[in-house]
Amino acid sequence: MRSLRTARVxxxxxxxxxxxxxxxxVHPRHLTSATAGDWAGLHIVLLPVFPLLVLGLVVPLWxxxxxxTDGALTVLAWAGCACFAAYYSGLxxxxxxxxxxxxxxxxxxxxxxxxxxxxELGRTGVYGLAVxxxxxCAVLWRRHGVRVLPGAVVLLAACWSFADSHIFWxxxxxxxxxxxxxxALLTLAAARPAGRVREPERLTNP
Numbered sequence: 001m002r003s004l005r006t007a008r009v010x011x012x013x014x015x016x017x018x019x020x021x022x023x024x025x026v027h028p029r030h031l032t033s034a035t036a037g038d039w040a041g042l043h044i045v046l047l048p049v050f051p052l053l054v055l056g057l058v059v060p061l062w063x064x065x066x067x068x069t070d071g072a073l074t075v076l077a078w079a080g081c082a083c084f085a086a087y088y089s090g091l092x093x094x095x096x097x098x099x100x101x102x103x104x105x106x107x108x109x110x111x112x113x114x115x116x117x118x119x120e121l122g123r124t125g126v127y128g129l130a131v132x133x134x135x136x137c138a139v140l141w142r143r144h145g146v147r148v149l150p151g152a153v154v155l156l157a158a159c160w161s162f163a164d165s166h167i168f169w170x171x172x173x174x175x176x177x178x179x180x181x182x183x184a185l186l187t188l189a190a191a192r193p194a195g196r197v198r199e200p201e202r203l204t205n206p
Contacts, residue, residue: 006191013059013183016052021176023049024167031111036104043096050092051085054129056155056183057136060190070139077135083128091122123163130159137186144189151185154178 023046028035057077065071095118102110137152158178165172 002191006187009059009191010184010187013056013187014180016049016055017176017179017183019049020046020053020167021173021180024169024173024176027167027169027172029168031099031103033103033106036100038100040097040100040104043092043100047089047092047097050088053179054081054084054132056179056186057081057132060186061136061139070142073135073139077132077139080128080130080132080135084125084132086125087121087128088125091118091125094118094121122166126159126163129162130156133159140186140190144192147189147192148186151182151189154185155182158182 023042026038027042028039031039058081061074061077065074095115099111099114099118102114133152133155137148137155140148141152155178158175161171161175161178165175167173167176
């Protein structure tokens, strides 16, 4: 039963990055009048997909946070995930949908400014994702120990690569695959029973 649940969780958390990797294979390399329609259309399709990338961080921390260090780190991870979902969706809308639309309709001089704004939004979103990843890995480390390390290393490397790769082939596609690998490794690490947390000793009267 546990192995079936683990497989379901793994499928859930790896689906968004793998879908984004597949989208990266068909993403136009450059925005031109010839590719503008595909550029905008692809980003419309991906608008609800980018926020789902954080499932790999939200699912392992599911549940009401406790009033302790793990709880504080969990809330920090959630805040980072919210930052990513909001600001990276902004990148998708501004540099994807808007820029593609203005180029498709022959509006000159606007795409450059849209790209600049989109880059700022995307960078902020990735920073939020990195903070969320660090906080999530810290919680899982405290719960499961060193077996979290492989997934954490791959996850942080993917965050670093994501800062300037988007989903463009080849770097962006491999970055999304790295997220999928990292989430799979973290799911496997968290599937094992957590180590017993030592409760603080209480002072009692002799």
